[in-house]
Amino acid sequence: MAETIRHDKTARQLRLLSDALDSGRLGPVKRLVNTLSPAEIGNLLESLPPGKRSVVWGLVDPEDDGEVLVHVGEDVRESLIADMDPDELVAAVEDLDIDDLADLVEDLPDTVIDEVLKSMDRENRERLEQVLSYDEDSAGRLMNPDVVTVRTDTTVDVVLRYLRLRGELPEHTDHLYVISRRHQYLGRIALQSLLTRDASTPINQLIDDEQPAIGVDVSADEVARMFSDHDWISAPVVDDNNVLLGRITIDDVVDIIRYQAEHQALGAAGLDEEEDMFSPVLRATRRRLIWLSINLGTAFLAASVVDQFAATIDQLVALAVLMPIVAGMGGNAGTQVLALMVRGLALGQVSASNVRTLLWKEARVALLNGLALGLVLALIVLVWFRSPGLSLVIAAALTLNLVSAATAGVLVPITLKRLGFDPALASSIFLTTVTDVMGFFTFLGLATLVLLR
Amino acid sequence: MAETIRHDKTARQLRLLSDALDSGRLGPVKRLVNTLSPAEIGNLLESLPPGKRSVVWGLVDPEDDGEVLVHVGEDVRESLIADMDPDELVAAVEDLDIDDLADLVEDLPDTVIDEVLKSMDRENRERLEQVLSYDEDSAGRLMNPDVVTVRTDTTVDVVLRYLRLRGELPEHTDHLYVISRRHQYLGRIALQSLLTRDASTPINQLIDDEQPAIGVDVSADEVARMFSDHDWISAPVVDDNNVLLGRITIDDVVDIIRYQAEHQALGAAGLDEEEDMFSPVLRATRRRLIWLSINLGTAFLAASVVDQFAATIDQLVALAVLMPIVAGMGGNAGTQVLALMVRGLALGQVSASNVRTLLWKEARVALLNGLALGLVLALIVLVWFRSPGLSLVIAAALTLNLVSAATAGVLVPITLKRLGFDPALASSIFLTTVTDVMGFFTFLGLATLVLLR
Numbered sequence: 043m044a045e046t047i048r049h050d051k052t053a054r055q056l057r058l059l060s061d062a063l064d065s066g067r068l069g070p071v072k073r074l075v076n077t078l079s080p081a082e083i084g085n086l087l088e089s090l091p092p093g094k095r096s097v098v099w100g101l102v103d104p105e106d107d108g109e110v111l112v113h114v115g116e117d118v119r120e121s122l123i124a125d126m127d128p129d130e131l132v133a134a135v136e137d138l139d140i141d142d143l144a145d146l147v148e149d150l151p152d153t154v155i156d157e158v159l160k161s162m163d164r165e166n167r168e169r170l171e172q173v174l175s176y177d178e179d180s181a182g183r184l185m186n187p188d189v190v191t192v193r194t195d196t197t198v199d200v201v202l203r204y205l206r207l208r209g210e211l212p213e214h215t216d217h218l219y220v221i222s223r224r225h226q227y228l229g230r231i232a233l234q235s236l237l238t239r240d241a242s243t244p245i246n247q248l249i250d251d252e253q254p255a256i257g258v259d260v261s262a263d264e265v266a267r268m269f270s271d272h273d274w275i276s277a278p279v280v281d282d283n284n285v286l287l288g289r290i291t292i293d294d295v296v297d298i299i300r301y302q303a304e305h306q307a308l309g310a311a312g313l314d315e316e317e318d319m320f321s322p323v324l325r326a327t328r329r330r331l332i333w334l335s336i337n338l339g340t341a342f343l344a345a346s347v348v349d350q351f352a353a354t355i356d357q358l359v360a361l362a363v364l365m366p367i368v369a370g371m372g373g374n375a376g377t378q379v380l381a382l383m384v385r386g387l388a389l390g391q392v393s394a395s396n397v398r399t400l401l402w403k404e405a406r407v408a409l410l411n412g413l414a415l416g417l418v419l420a421l422i423v424l425v426w427f428r429s430p431g432l433s434l435v436i437a438a439a440l441t442l443n444l445v446s447a448a449t450a451g452v453l454v455p456i457t458l459k460r461l462g463f464d465p466a467l468a469s470s471i472f473l474t475t476v477t478d479v480m481g482f483f484t485f486l487g488l489a490t491l492v493l494l495r
Numbered sequence: 496m497a498e499t500i501r502h503d504k505t506a507r508q509l510r511l512l513s514d515a516l517d518s519g520r521l522g523p524v525k526r527l528v529n530t531l532s533p534a535e536i537g538n539l540l541e542s543l544p545p546g547k548r549s550v551v552w553g554l555v556d557p558e559d560d561g562e563v564l565v566h567v568g569e570d571v572r573e574s575l576i577a578d579m580d581p582d583e584l585v586a587a588v589e590d591l592d593i594d595d596l597a598d599l600v601e602d603l604p605d606t607v608i609d610e611v612l613k614s615m616d617r618e619n620r621e622r623l624e625q626v627l628s629y630d631e632d633s634a635g636r637l638m639n640p641d642v643v644t645v646r647t648d649t650t651v652d653v654v655l656r657y658l659r660l661r662g663e664l665p666e667h668t669d670h671l672y673v674i675s676r677r678h679q680y681l682g683r684i685a686l687q688s689l690l691t692r693d694a695s696t697p698i699n700q701l702i703d704d705e706q707p708a709i710g711v712d713v714s715a716d717e718v719a720r721m722f723s724d725h726d727w728i729s730a731p732v733v734d735d736n737n738v739l740l741g742r743i744t745i746d747d748v749v750d751i752i753r754y755q756a757e758h759q760a761l762g763a764a765g766l767d768e769e770e771d772m773f774s775p776v777l778r779a780t781r782r783r784l785i786w787l788s789i790n791l792g793t794a795f796l797a798a799s800v801v802d803q804f805a806a807t808i809d810q811l812v813a814l815a816v817l818m819p820i821v822a823g824m825g826g827n828a829g830t831q832v833l834a835l836m837v838r839g840l841a842l843g844q845v846s847a848s849n850v851r852t853l854l855w856k857e858a859r860v861a862l863l864n865g866l867a868l869g870l871v872l873a874l875i876v877l878v879w880f881r882s883p884g885l886s887l888v889i890a891a892a893l894t895l896n897l898v899s900a901a902t903a904g905v906l907v908p909i910t911l912k913r914l915g916f917d918p919a920l921a922s923s924i925f926l927t928t929v930t931d932v933m934g935f936f937t938f939l940g941l942a943t944l945v946l947l948r
Contacts, residue, residue: 044682057846355815377764400773
């Protein structure tokens with residue numbers, strides 16, 4: 043009888059494994075590891091520090107090695123490949139599907155690539171070269187060339203006999219593709235309809251031509267959007283002449299969607315989604331330094347604004363105490379607008395046609411929030427510093443900064459996108475530069491004008 | 496012949512529609528809208544401000560109304576439902592699948608729910624009640640009770656005849672489920688194997704018992720993880736006695752994964768993933784005020800630290816100029832650590848067994864970055880303010896703050912998770928509180944000790 047999953051299996055298995063590893067008894071570790079799927083093994087390896095990672099990697103069934111390499115991030119993959127000798131590597135990758143092999147090939151040593159190519163027959167070698175010729179983030183790289191095709195001029199009976207003769211179908215086959223004599227895609231036949239229709243039914247009565255084909259150059263992001271908007275399980279891929287090249291299945295699309303989410307979450311902090319949690323200290327330091335150096339530059343920009351008002355602060359030290367509040371609140375409010383905009387841009391919901399409406403809405407929200415929070419802030423400052431002028435200045439500065447923050451929150455990501463940059467990655471640096479500079483400038487500037495006459 | 500998609504269709508169609516809308520000619524708008532899938536129409540409606548949204552909603556084919564409502568966020572759904580009269584609503588939702596109807600039911604007016612329940616037959620009404628009895632984020636709410644089952648004691652031939660008699664199968668059926676007399680799940684049969692095996696083959700030779708069943712109470716997050724780790728297309732759901740209740744298909748899992756990503760991205764900015772980009776100004780203001788008020792509280796905490804050192808700043812105004820740099824850089828460095836931790840926690844890769852190793856690694860990375868950036872910062876400050884003491888103080892304060900930031904970046908999310916909170920949502924507020932307070936305290940504290948003797 044089949045197994046039943048009752049609780050959160052992943053977390054429990056990782057805990058069991060980690061206990062077994064700590065106890066140093068490798069027998070139970072090996073048994074546990076080899077009950078996992080390659081993706082789960084990959085997840086486990088990513089959660090282990092380098093020493094333990096090597097030990098567990100040595101215990102994985104060699105048959106799974108290739109699939110595990112496909113399922114880990116590039117950094118971790120590199121560390122695993124470094125642990126293998128060339129023969130092991132060749133054995134691990136030579137039986138992979140063409141699309142998986144294409145993903146790995148750039149991370150393999152040249153000698154291993156040569157060996158793998160030599161071990162392939164000519165047809166597969168040509169297929170691999172073809173897949174590698176497409177852009178990395180395109181439908182061409184996602185597709186698997188292994189498809190089952192039929193012609194229009196036949197019957198269910200003949201197709202059933204052909205399938206019995208052929209034996210096993212490629213994984214996740216839910217449709218057969220109908221092609222013309224010149225191998226052009228015409229439509230598809232659901233396996234379901236072969237099963238539920240009479241054997242004498244002509245195939246051309248069963249063709250579903252509602253399923254569009256995807257051009258081989260369409261971007262992976264668009265492929266993911268189409269699959270999720272239409273609940274597709276698989277879709278055919280064609281070249282410029284509508285010739286059928288392969289098919290994309292939903293399991294690869296799920297990987298793209300997960301990857302996009304990680305790319306956004308880590309990218310916003312200036313990190314690469316391939317980053318290994320346990321990457322060597324020197325490498326991690328070097329990578330983060332770049333991002334932090336850019337931020338140091340923008341911090342100096344803000345500091346130089348404060349420096350312009352050094353004389354004012356010298357006269358009224360309360361300004362130094364309160365100025366981070368105005369700048370920081372702008373950053374928080376702007377981040378909210380930014381989050382909505384980045385989602386809207388990713389979903390294709392924000393464009394030139396609605397930016398003005400969005401800007402107007404966000405400006406009004408910021409104005410109202412500025413007035414409400416400004417009132418609270420003014421009252422607290424009045425009690426604290428007993429200066430009505432200072433209260434007035436901070437409330438006005440906060441309101442102005444929230445409106446600038448909203449404006450930057452709308453305009454920064456859309457401008458970056460128009461300039462060809464990924465708005466999810468660079469927007470926050472620009473936004474906080476605006477909110478810091480404007481926060482310090484409005485607060486200290488207004489204070490200079492109003493309080494030091 | 497089937498259509499071919501060559502370019503990024505979504506964006507282009509939205510642009511065309513928006514142009515047609517602006518021109519005010521509703522005929523072309525209607526034609527364009529009704530070439531879209533319900534999910535695409537939902538996406539379009541979300542991208543329109545309230546006025547245009549009402550116009551386009553009125554043009555959607557009433558047959559698609561129900562599916563469109565399923566595909567939009569709760570805020571937008573509410574605005575669409577407000578535009579419909581009860582009869583339209585009943586007609587829109589009464590033909591939905593049980594799982595979709597269960598999603599909608601809470602947003603419908605009571606009179607409409609009564610009407611819909613009345614229009615259903617008893618079996619469907621009981622099914623709906625059953626689905627609604629499961630937790631909102633559980634396998635039970637994701638499953639569709641519509642499954643095709645067979646018994647073990649039969650042959651391919653008999654099953655094929657049964658399927659022909661039955662006619663159409665439920666959407667995305669790739670397997671039939673094999674059950675016992677007491678309706679317990681035993682395994683599954685691929686449609687593929689029915690097609691490729693001989694008609695006389697006994698069914699029990701074709702059973703695949705490798706596919707585990709999912710317990711009805713397993714969390715939606717775990718369901719998503721299992722589907723993506725194992726490349727499943729569908730999986731059976733069973734109750735505590737292993738009785739088959741329904742099946743979950745990958746298209747619903749794709750929706751969960753997208754939802755999780757939005758939840759994380761918007762949640763980190765204190766927003767709800769159901770937020771309408773064009774929600775009314777007053778409502779948006781009210782919602783954001785909560786988040787901003789919490790941030791105002793933490794900003795006052797940081798300001799009160801600065802206030803302790805007012806006398807020091809009074810003597811050396813350069814401290815006010817430089818203090819935001821130390822605090823801000825801590826925030827940036829901590830955010831990087833936080834992003835890695837939140838991903839690790841979401842993937843189940845971070846647990847008690849490796850926190851210490853992670854903390855030690857991040858502390859060393861922070862120390863090295865602190866020394867490197869501290870050196871740069873010290874040199875700039877030396878040239879700017881010509882004070883070796885100040886240079887030394889800011890470099891030391893930066894290093895200390897980066898190490899605190901790394902510590903907070905590791906410990907804050909894991910502590911929140913252990914306390915039962917979602918680390919993706921609240922971590923950043925706690926983190927920036929630590930980095931602001933520590934940044935101001937170490938810099939101004941060291942300056943008081945070293946420079947004002």
